[in-house]
Amino acid sequence: MVLKGKIIKVAGPLVVAEGMKGSAMYEVVRVGEDKLLGENIGLNGDQASIQVYEDTSGIKPGENVFGTGSPLSVLLGPGLLTNIYDGVQRPLPEIFNIAGEFIKRGLDVPALDKNKKWDFVPSVKKGEKVKAGDIIGTVDETKVVKHRILIPPNVNGLLKEINGGKFTINEPIGIVEQDKKDVEIYLAHSWPVRMARPYITKIEPNEPMFTGQRVLDTFFPVTKGGTAAIPGGFGTGKTVTQHQLARWSDADIIVYIGCGERGNEMTEVLRDFPKLIDPKSGEPLMQRTVLIANTSNMPVAAREASVYTGITIAEYYRDMGYNVALMADSTSRWAEALREISGRMEEMPGEEGYPAYLASRIAGFYERAGRVTTLCGKEGTISVIGAVSPPGGDFSEPVTQNTLRITKVFWALDSSLADRRHFPAINWLRSYSLYSENLSKWFNNNIAEDFTDNRKNAMKLLQQESELQEIVQLVGPDALPERERVVLETARIIREDFLQQNAYHDIDTYCDIKKQYRMLKIILKFHKYALDAVNRGIKIRKITEMPILDEIARMKYIPLEEFDKRADEIVNEIDLVSKEIE
Structure with missing residues (x-):
């Protein structure tokens, strides 16, 4: 210094x-x-x-x-996974061991353990030409993830030396001759957080990222490499939704940023995540997760750094060829930090006191997501899902509006749904996904030919229900024609038995996409038979008293391994009921 x-x-x-x-x-x-x-x-x-x-x-x-x-840079190398950092990549467990419960000012703690030896297995040989971003070997970072060691993005040349064996991050594993100078290669390297890591080309995302949440996967899907925003007022379930995405999304690596959130919420994350089991591997979920904790009582400036720290770590694993999901909770707190610093610098304020560069900062963050061809020729993705906390649930405020301009998926949380204890409280009439059309071909080819048609039919029923509700509030449901009462009944089933999902139920917390398809198909099959019945003069009251409705309501609680058999039985029961009505 x-x-x-x-x-x-x-x-x-x-x-x-x-x-x-x-x-x-x-x-x-x-x-x-x-x-x-x-x-x-x-x-x-x-x-x-x-x-x-x-x-x-x-x-x-x-x-x-x-x-x-x-x-301002982060240290990238083996040891990132399973770790918990603050906004400037200081490991909180190490700080706790050194300073106790409170972070001591001026504490300089290395981001990665400098004494731990990693078993490096080289995949290249001496004398080969290497370029920036090439994979030169692997380290078993956890039981779940192989850490691919990369040539730093600013190094190109002839590999003069490469060694396998056990090394710390401070011991050179090889030497590259670049411009007639020897450059030592280590297991870890630094990268500035404000500079996006380079790649060869960006590709249009075309594969869904499954979250296990029915309202998201079926109605408003996000792609691997996509961007999504979850705006909602206080108590609408932003944080729980983010937790669910972090737990169940089918990404290879999870980066969770708690940016300016309440301390008790981050405490819950830090307490629960190490106990969670990864459904894909059976190992602890933390073995493929990096947590960045920057609570509301921590220094405000570190909030701004935390999102850049998180996205840089995500880019590093993307460059290895992994699919990364980054959850930022919440970008509004980050924007508030920008506003406070801007005000103290006496800059000209923009809308609602936010700095004039708010839109470009938000866009710059979300633009670092995407599906890319990496420098090593592999394909990697970063999916960014940001929670937004508009004051009073006002979606017209600047942070929400600037976020919606850049993200392609809008999961609108609704306080009225939350008040009715309907969770996830995502409003199906206000939300949208601009990826739906692009993903239709994938769903139809990989799940079922009628997947997209079923989704459109279900959404049409929900929209019809919304239009009929005004009439119902005026004259009551009994004044409606029987066919329209069937629409109301089917829409109720879709809302309560499909869209509503219990994050704390052992089975319902996660729903496989094929199970989602079968559930929705059964509901629409019931709707068809109910319409046929009322056309033949059967009263809707007789249909709503059928025991089969209870069976449909309990579908989401059937374990996945038993679901196909039980679904077939429900379909047969619907067929029998329709014959009895005849």
Whole structure:
């Protein structure tokens, strides 16, 4: 570190220092006697505005500022999975061991264990030409994930030396000759968080990412490499929905960012995730998960860093050829941090006090998602799902609107549904997925030929129900024709027995896509027979009293291994009932 200047002003997380000539924008600096971690976010002459990622209590004018000469970066290598970090990639378990329950200011803890030896198995030989992003070997990071060791993105040349065996992240595993200079290769390397990692080309996403949530997978699917937003007011279930996605999505790697959320919610995540079992492997879910915890009582500036830390880690695993799902909860807290720092810098405010560059920052974050051909020629994806917390559930506020402009899936949480204890409280009439048409071919080819038609028919029934509800509220359901009462009954079944899902039920918490298809097909089959019955003069009351409705309602609680057999029996019962009605 080099002495740069002295503090002349302290305003919360913003520190202004003079004598900073020669400093670079976004350079990491150490502030004050405690050497607090900070970053240059504004330069004016020899003065620098620094956002400090730690509590600035006690810092005073006249204290020194030290430059590091490098941007805010994360260390990428084996040991990321199973770990829990704060917003600037300090491992919280290590901090707890060193400092106890509270994070000590100025604490500098390595992001990865520098003493642990990893068993490296090379996949290239001495004398081969290697380029940026090439895979040169593997490490068994966990029982579930093979960590593919990459040539850093700025290294190209002839591999002069490569060694297998046990190494720490500080011991070289090989040497590359680049521009007649020897460059040592390690198991880990650093990368600036604000710079997107390079790739060869971006590809249109064309495969769904399954979440096990019926309302999402069937009605509003997201792709591997897609972007989705979950806006909703307080108590509508954003965090539980994010937890469900992190637990059950079929991505290879999960990165969960708790950005400015309440401490008790993050405590629940940190307590529950290590206990969860991965349904794909039978191993703990943490073996393919990275958690980044930045609660609302932590320094506000670190919220901004946390989303960039998370997306950079996600890009690293994408570059290995993995499918990564990133959950950001919530981007509104990140935007609030931008607003606070911007206000302290006395920048011209935009709408509702947010900085004028809010839209470009949000777009820049979500644009780092996608399906790409990586530098090593593999295909990797990052799916970004961001929760938004609009004040009072107002979707017209700037963060929600700017998020919806860039994301292609909108899962609208509805407080009225939450009040009725309908969860997930996703409003099926306000939500949409711009991937639905692109994915129709995939669903029809891989699940069933009539999958898309069933989804459209079910959505049509829900829309008809919404239109009929106005009449029902005026004159009551008994005034409706029998056919329209059948629509109301089927729509009720879709709402209560298909869309409603219990996150805390052992079986209903996750629903396989093929089970979802069979469930919806059975409901639509019942609708067809009910319509035929009323056309022959049978009263809707007789149909709604049938025991088969109870069987349909209990379908979601049937274990997957028993479902196909039970579904066939329900279909046969519907056929028998229709003959009895005749």
